Amino acid sequence: MGAFLFYLYAIIACGxxxxxxxxxxxxxxxxxxxxxxxxxxxxxxxxxxxxxGATQLLIYVGGTVVLLIFGVxxxxxxxxxTIKSSPAELVQSCIIGLAFLALISSTxxxxxxxxxxxxxxxxxxxxxxxHDHEHGVGHADHHHREDHSVAYGYNAEKEGNTTRSLGTAxxxxxxxxxxxxxxxxxxxxxxxxxxxxxxxxxxxxxxVLIGAAYLARAKRRVEIQDA
Amino acid sequence: xxxxxLATTIENWIEGGSIWPLDLIFSLAPAGVxxxxxxxxxxxxxxxxxxxxxxxxxxxVAGRIxxxxxxxxxxxxxxWLQTLADGAKLIQKEDLAPDAADxxxxxxxxxxxxxxxxxxxxxxxxxxxxVAVAMDAGLFIALAVLSIxxxxxxxxxxxxxxxxxxxxxxxxxxxxxxxxxxLGITAVIPVVVxxxxxxxxxxxxxxxxxxxxxxxxxxxxxxxxxxxxxxTLASNKxxxxxxxxxxxxxxxxxxxxxxxxRWSFFFLAEYASMFFVSALGAIxxxxxxxxxxxxxxxxxxxxxxxxxxxxxxxxxxxGVSASSDYLAICFGRMIGMTVxxxxxxxxxxxxxxxxxxxxxxxxxxxxTTCLKYLVPMSxxxxxxxxxxxxxxxxxxxxxxxxxxxxxxxxxxxPQQTVVAPVKPDTEAADEEAENISDELNDxxxxxLDVVSANxxxxxxx
Numbered sequence: 001m002g003a004f005l006f007y008l009y010a011i012i013a014c015g016x017x018x019x020x021x022x023x024x025x026x027x028x029x030x031x032x033x034x035x036x037x038x039x040x041x042x043x044x045x046x047x048x049x050x051x052x053g054a055t056q057l058l059i060y061v062g063g064t065v066v067l068l069i070f071g072v073x074x075x076x077x078x079x080x081x082t083i084k085s086s087p088a089e090l091v092q093s094c095i096i097g098l099a100f101l102a103l104i105s106s107t108x109x110x111x112x113x114x115x116x117x118x119x120x121x122x123x124x125x126x127x128x129x130x131h132d133h134e135h136g137v138g139h140a141d142h143h144h145r146e147d148h149s150v151a152y153g154y155n156a157e158k159e160g161n162t163t164r165s166l167g168t169a170x171x172x173x174x175x176x177x178x179x180x181x182x183x184x185x186x187x188x189x190x191x192x193x194x195x196x197x198x199x200x201x202x203x204x205x206x207x208v209l210i211g212a213a214y215l216a217r218a219k220r221r222v223e224i225q226d227a
Numbered sequence: 228x229x230x231x232x233l234a235t236t237i238e239n240w241i242e243g244g245s246i247w248p249l250d251l252i253f254s255l256a257p258a259g260v261x262x263x264x265x266x267x268x269x270x271x272x273x274x275x276x277x278x279x280x281x282x283x284x285x286x287x288v289a290g291r292i293x294x295x296x297x298x299x300x301x302x303x304x305x306x307w308l309q310t311l312a313d314g315a316k317l318i319q320k321e322d323l324a325p326d327a328a329d330x331x332x333x334x335x336x337x338x339x340x341x342x343x344x345x346x347x348x349x350x351x352x353x354x355x356x357x358v359a360v361a362m363d364a365g366l367f368i369a370l371a372v373l374s375i376x377x378x379x380x381x382x383x384x385x386x387x388x389x390x391x392x393x394x395x396x397x398x399x400x401x402x403x404x405x406x407x408x409x410l411g412i413t414a415v416i417p418v419v420v421x422x423x424x425x426x427x428x429x430x431x432x433x434x435x436x437x438x439x440x441x442x443x444x445x446x447x448x449x450x451x452x453x454x455x456x457x458x459t460l461a462s463n464k465x466x467x468x469x470x471x472x473x474x475x476x477x478x479x480x481x482x483x484x485x486x487x488x489r490w491s492f493f494f495l496a497e498y499a500s501m502f503f504v505s506a507l508g509a510i511x512x513x514x515x516x517x518x519x520x521x522x523x524x525x526x527x528x529x530x531x532x533x534x535x536x537x538x539x540x541x542x543x544x545x546g547v548s549a550s551s552d553y554l555a556i557c558f559g560r561m562i563g564m565t566v567x568x569x570x571x572x573x574x575x576x577x578x579x580x581x582x583x584x585x586x587x588x589x590x591x592x593x594x595t596t597c598l599k600y601l602v603p604m605s606x607x608x609x610x611x612x613x614x615x616x617x618x619x620x621x622x623x624x625x626x627x628x629x630x631x632x633x634x635x636x637x638x639x640x641p642q643q644t645v646v647a648p649v650k651p652d653t654e655a656a657d658e659e660a661e662n663i664s665d666e667l668n669d670x671x672x673x674x675l676d677v678v679s680a681n682x683x684x685x686x687x688x
Binding site for chain 1 (some may be wrong): 407
């Protein structure tokens, strides 16, 4: 069931992405882009990354594409704006696309997935062990997988309750890493969060906002009064 | 013990073996598939039925405000079947697409609108636990999904190949891009107060008396509700913000070229999302499914208890054993749902009332209202809500202005009942009661055991 849905959304995402490239009508391209981005957000939902999926929907599908269509509507001269690319542009874009594909594939294949899975299994085993220790439970078979995570609200973190962890991580606090691990060897261990990237992005956005306001402000005519 | 009353999810109930004739049907497909079908049907009912009732209410209220009677004949006394008659008429109409239209996008646009409006209902809790998808980022996802609706309207306006439609679509795009900002900020204000994005938790936190409603939490949330309400009017293209379909200037705006079912899809989606944002406002600010009067709550509890006692007795005469405690919880949640629907319905009536009272704004007035008034106001209210407990704590040493002997607990009431699959060893049964929700994912076990997590004492064995 999960695998079927994954393949369904993966095929829709890829097919719609190809349709974006093959279409020549700008608004239809935007429509296929919406389909592709929505399928990617469904994939995020399937991975229990609810917040990221919703952000994808809100920002890419709801925001960017609406702005794109709005821009096309305001700027196009004819009724249905089409893009016809010259052969030189085709070659250029092919080179850029293939280079990006090579970059992404080299990244994907350079990850040691098996080692990651082993590390994950170790981490879960350790967390279960800590849980047993804390609660003084003797028996060994203990497959509460979510027990080590800090549970907020109704759903376990594995079911998509990631908002709070994401928020605290962006503020530089990693409850998910640090809470279970203190007292294991006696010393407090603090993991790094993402406060610096968060601040850099915030300042960047502020600069963009001020720049946009500066560019779009009403131009006042300077009246030179001769004495 | 009937596992229906104990299951936290429908999937859980189907996996646990449902009642006799149904389990034969359910065995044909995985439980998840059946649960998805049942959820979709239920959400569809809540999507379609209020919309139908509200279209009738719109006609009646509009008629009364204009000193007319409105529909009187269809379906007997009050014309209450008028919506159905309209629907039957619209289905029979020819499905036209103009020559100048971009046919594919023209045909698809109504579906985008109706699907996004429908999908938002998945995250709306109707009462404690009565929600299709209980997500901890529920509010955020619901707003994200609802924001896609504008895309369908813009596409409809563009693809129609008509100047009127294009103008309507452009106005809608400009309006929506601006009004998303104050909508998001005012929706976050209750989140700051409640400390959760989960709509179920936000409503649970407002149990007890009316003083626990978020609208009365502090002066900023009080004004935030009215800003939120104004913004939802605009985000649903309701008058006085219905520039996208301004009949006096644009014929029909974005839906000028549509006919038949595709046209009615736009209206179904509009009334459904009117109901959705009203229910959202009720959950965020107006106490959700709580009446706000503790006397009523205990009255409802005893009514639910009596109904459960009667039904439980009847069922036991028929040979079905059902604990009246669980039945009482079920009935209590049903009554809660009725309260929420009543609140949302009242808010929709106010929307209709405003539509037939205020004249339409001009487009630049709409933009001024948003950018110059609503955005700064919502930012100020947000800041005030954030600072309020801090200032009170410094000045008075407590976080509420009046030292209420508050009836409700300002913590979410936990889910009360669950069905948990039994592990092969039942030693750890006591600890399971604490970690029930973790167990629900475990697919490897088939047997079922009934555990009462807390609060409910009877019928657990």
